[in-house]
Amino acid sequence: MDESRPIFLQIAEQVENDIIEGVLREDEQIPSTNELAAFHRINPATALKGVNRLVDDGIVAKRRGIGMFVAPGARARLIERRRADFAAEYLRPLIIEAEKLGIDIDELAGLLRAERIQS
């Protein structure tokens, strides 16, 4: 766990990542709060807070007496949201560092392309 941010956000993000990467598919059951708590060695109330955030965002839905399931369309909505944050989260810091090092925008684009070919 990362020290800088609330754990419940990180729990929510990890489940989101599993949905985006297809580890958890739509209509599939997500781990219970007790399973999340035991796995991450965190307080169950914190795990519940993370799951509740996913419920509030409509990413997972509760089926009474059974558990939490990935909501239909969750993956598409998550990707849309992550794309909206992509520039601020990843591009701005990259550009700031590039400017500091005197890398202009064309050179940066070239570096990105070269990196992509390598990987």
Added chain:
Amino acid sequence: MTRTVVRASGLTKRYGSFTAVEAVDFTVEENRIYGLLGRNGAGKTTIMQLLTGQIFPTAGELEVFGRPPAEHADVLRRMCFIAESQRYPDAYKPLHLLRAAPWYFENWDEEFARRLVDDFRIPLNRYVRKLSRGQLSAVGVTIGLASRAPITFFDEPYLGLDAVARHVFYDRLLADYAEHPRTIVLSTHLIDEVANLLEHIILIDQGRLLLDRDAEEVRGSATTVAGTRATVESFTADRPVIGREHLGGQASVTIDGRLDLAERLRAKELGLELSPVSLQQLIVHLTGTDLHAGSAGEEAAA
């Protein structure tokens, strides 16, 4: 919703001219795990002794399950207190202690106790005086967990316990708490180890309450900003400062309060390094000498 099981207001304990606990106000809500944190001699043990009715307050109000705990059998039988360096009669064996425990704890789970004995490898048939400090701590932790008391106090429960045994304790505590929710108050100085287990934090320093907050609110609530002195000073100028260090032209200032994405980007543009502050580091800042030096405290108040 949750029920308040402990209510302390103006709680004070004096020993002659020494004030161990001074006008402390807090509540404990049912079925949560609390961390009672602070430096050695801060007053943690005194507060636990007050809550468990072992000593009387000098002043203030204290209710546990709706009544003052001291001399109220119906309150006392609902609690389990595992003291720091808990002692047991020398002529006893762990076997005897575990046999006697259900007389005091009505929720005692014999099977769970047996499993913990195996987990901690407690020699049941050895005299208490022959047990190592770690084995004695393991006996205390076993009794504390298997008692399943509605409110359980662990005061620095793991003197002499090795890292493996401590993690057994954390894992069993979490698993059992999930199945049998109850109120747990844990006092420890191994803050980073237990930080994620806690739901709420009560921080005591020199007998006073310094912080009473949800653990999730505390996490990430402080940031250290490092870089060239002038830039750091201007970036942190209007924020509550809780720690400050200088080295030549460089400065490292810890501020209370979260930074949003725009502020983090601005810091990066200014060439500043931001780093998260762990709960343990935050407590070091809050209870350390740098705050008591005066100037930082005034800035935090401003």
